[in-house]
Amino acid sequence: MSLKLDGIIGESRALQDVFKVLQKVAPTDSTVLVTGESGTGKELLVRALHRNSKRAQHPFVPINCGAIPKELLESELFGHEKGAFTHAVRSRPGRFELAQGGTVFLDEIGEMDLSLQVKILRVLQEREFERVGGTKTLQADVRVVAATNRDLEKEVEAGRFREDLFYRLNVIPMHLPPLRERGRDILSLASHFLGRFCTDKDRQGLNLSEQARDMLMRYSWPGNVRELENFMERLSILCESDEIVAEDLPEKIWRDMGEEKPSPEPVAVEAGFCWPTIEHLKEHDMPLKEFLEAVEERLLRQALDMSSGVKNQAAEILGIKRTTLIEKLKKKKIDM
Numbered sequence: 001m002s003l004k005l006d007g008i009i010g011e012s013r014a015l016q017d018v019f020k021v022l023q024k025v026a027p028t029d030s031t032v033l034v035t036g037e038s039g040t041g042k043e044l045l046v047r048a049l050h051r052n053s054k055r056a057q058h059p060f061v062p063i064n065c066g067a068i069p070k071e072l073l074e075s076e077l078f079g080h081e082k083g084a085f086t087h088a089v090r091s092r093p094g095r096f097e098l099a100q101g102g103t104v105f106l107d108e109i110g111e112m113d114l115s116l117q118v119k120i121l122r123v124l125q126e127r128e129f130e131r132v133g134g135t136k137t138l139q140a141d142v143r144v145v146a147a148t149n150r151d152l153e154k155e156v157e158a159g160r161f162r163e164d165l166f167y168r169l170n171v172i173p174m175h176l177p178p179l180r181e182r183g184r185d186i187l188s189l190a191s192h193f194l195g196r197f198c199t200d201k202d203r204q205g206l207n208l209s210e211q212a213r214d215m216l217m218r219y220s221w222p223g224n225v226r227e228l229e230n231f232m233e234r235l236s237i238l239c240e241s242d243e244i245v246a247e248d249l250p251e252k253i254w255r256d257m258g259e260e261k262p263s264p265e266p267v268a269v270e271a272g273f274c275w276p277t278i279e280h281l282k283e284h285d286m287p288l289k290e291f292l293e294a295v296e297e298r299l300l301r302q303a304l305d306m307s308s309g310v311k312n313q314a315a316e317i318l319g320i321k322r323t324t325l326i327e328k329l330k331k332k333k334i335d336m
Helices: 013-025 042-051 070-078 114-126 152-157 163-169 185-200 210-218 224-238 251-256 278-284 288-306 311-318 322-331
Strands: 032-035 060-064 103-107 143-148 172-175
Touching (some): 013 042, 060 070, 070 114, 114 163
Parallel strands (some): 103 143
């Protein structure tokens, strides 16, 4: 069977081992627990699991258990009847109903409250559930796949996760390796992201210098693939030449290697400051609004680098309020 990998990129041995398990388990209905650090691409792997399963023509319904308040999560999962609680003005199906015949993906399952874990256990054991405020028992014809960046065995020992639910979920364990263990996949992903962002921004493609490639390979990537993607988007906007050199890489990468990023050579200008000119607009082939947004984004990212990501300090550097900084970061989708 040829696997449909939903955009998962890489040929490393560590990733190939994951694909071997995927090929064996995808056609079954077994419950799968995907583990791995934040940013490794667990949802991509789960989507590939669904696409290669017998349920591929039915819904894939994800829910982030850590992003929804615990008092609302039960209703999101199982639905509710009219009048079940304040503001329940009409009956509403939950994710398990919406996923009938397909796959329910419980992301960040380690964040789920103990009281709700009991009800998930019942779904796995009995394949049935009730809506909040309801009395009718509904059947759950779904495959359940869960993911977490926590060590659930330690969570069980600490009393924060039910042991019986852990064993029900962990029928087929799949571990997604961190980016730092995937070798030259780092460069393959970097090239992929750069190509995509340059195309989206209608700019000429960017290449990585040999030194930049070496530094990317040596960096520890604590944020994994998500961090690499964010760095490549930043470079596609800020890099002024057609080649990314080591000096273009964020200060964070230099610090990780115990090196100090070289300071840019000062520009000789009158009165110590150089105002942008129309020539700069023409040189970058940008309208005024896009040019100003690029300048602002560059300053925001530089302030974050200078403050090691501490937003209070970054706001002070920029001379703005912390709330203003956070609004600007959200608007520009800069990873916080």
